[in-house]
Amino acid sequence: MEKDASAPDPSRQRNGFSGVLYGEFADALNDELRYSVSLTESALTIQRISSSPDRTKVAFNLSDCVGCRSHTGPDTSAYFTAYFYPMKRRWMSAGLARQRVEQCFRVAPAQDPLVNLREAERWSDTFLLLPNLLHLPGKGVACTTLRRPCRTMILVNPHSGRGQALQLFTGHIQAMLTEADVPYTLVITEHQNHARELVRNADLSQWDALVIMSGDGLLFEVINGLMEREDWQQAIKTPLGILPGGSGNALAASLHHYSQ
Numbered sequence: 001m002e003k004d005a006s007a008p009d010p011s012r013q014r015n016g017f018s019g020v021l022y023g024e025f026a027d028a029l030n031d032e033l034r035y036s037v038s039l040t041e042s043a044l045t046i047q048r049i050s051s052s053p054d055r056t057k058v059a060f061n062l063s064d065c066v067g068c069r070s071h072t073g074p075d076t077s078a079y080f081t082a083y084f085y086p087m088k089r090r091w092m093s094a095g096l097a098r099q100r101v102e103q104c105f106r107v108a109p110a111q112d113p114l115v116n117l118r119e120a121e122r123w124s125d126t127f128l129l130l131p132n133l134l135h136l137p138g139k140g141v142a143c144t145t146l147r148r149p150c151r152t153m154i155l156v157n158p159h160s161g162r163g164q165a166l167q168l169f170t171g172h173i174q175a176m177l178t179e180a181d182v183p184y185t186l187v188i189t190e191h192q193n194h195a196r197e198l199v200r201n202a203d204l205s206q207w208d209a210l211v212i213m214s215g216d217g218l219l220f221e222v223i224n225g226l227m228e229r230e231d232w233q234q235a236i237k238t239p240l241g242i243l244p245g246g247s248g249n250a251l252a253a254s255l256h257h258y259s260q
């Protein structure tokens with residue numbers, strides 16, 4: 001039996017479990033597979049509900065989670081999906097790297113689709129309230145001062161590196177921004193000094209962060225644009241991010257190294 005969404009949260013009633021949320025849900029793709037799911041301040045723990053003795057628990061650390069989204073399904077059910085990027089060993093390689101893991105659950109205790117959606121939203125909203133979610137900017141001061149949602153201007157130089165920055169953005173970054181609910185405006189630079197002029201004249205109150213997807217050259221332009229403003233003392237405090245899209249990416253590599 002699925003949990004009644006209107007019933008009191010049983011998380012406090014379960015023996016030994018003092019979590020934030022507890023529920024029993026079906027797998028998003030296979031209704032036959034059912035899981036007990038618990039969310040605490042530090043982890044999402046999933047255990048398959050089955051009569052077999054092998055009921056291994058899988059726990060995902062919330063410090064590897066970028067966000068959680070809920071949506072309605074084709075019938076009366078609703079879904080919530082949590083997105084994790086845990087460190088994992090790469091295939092055929094010795095190094096560790098963050099790799100995407102998606103956990104999607106079907107919520108269908110009620111006939112009323114709105115009740116199901118509300119329950120799915122209760123889960124996704126709770127995720128976003130928990131303090132341990134991975135913040136995209138990484139560790140450090142900027143991470144704690146950025147507000148959520150973080151309105152971001154993303155500048156991509158389509159010619160940087162081997163001319164693949166835009167492809168890297170659409171292939172990797174765009175989905176992560178959606179998963180993390182980061183509202184953004186994409187600017188594809190059209191010529192040299194485009195970013196510099198744009199940043200020099202922009203209404204910066206519209207943005208909480210500027211992110212450059214390019215090599216060091218475009219970041220250099222953006223910093224010059226900020227410093228050329230009349231309000232440069234305030235403008236230069238705008239959180240800046242760099243995503244490696246150039247050929248050398250020296251600054252991005254160096255920042256990554258020191259954030260480890």
Ligand SMILES: Nc1ncnc2c1ncn2[C@@H]1O[C@H](COP(=O)(O)OP(=O)(O)OP(=O)(O)O)[C@@H](O)[C@H]1O
Nearest residue numbers: 160161189190191214215216217218246247248249
């Ligand atoms: N649309 C564009 N067309 C031509 N030049 C551009 C355009 N957009 C930006 N630029 C200029 O290209 C220069 C080089 O870009 P960038 O440093 O980002 O890439 P890169 O040289 O390939 O990378 P790296 O610095 O890692 O070697 C920048 O200084 C910038 O002024």
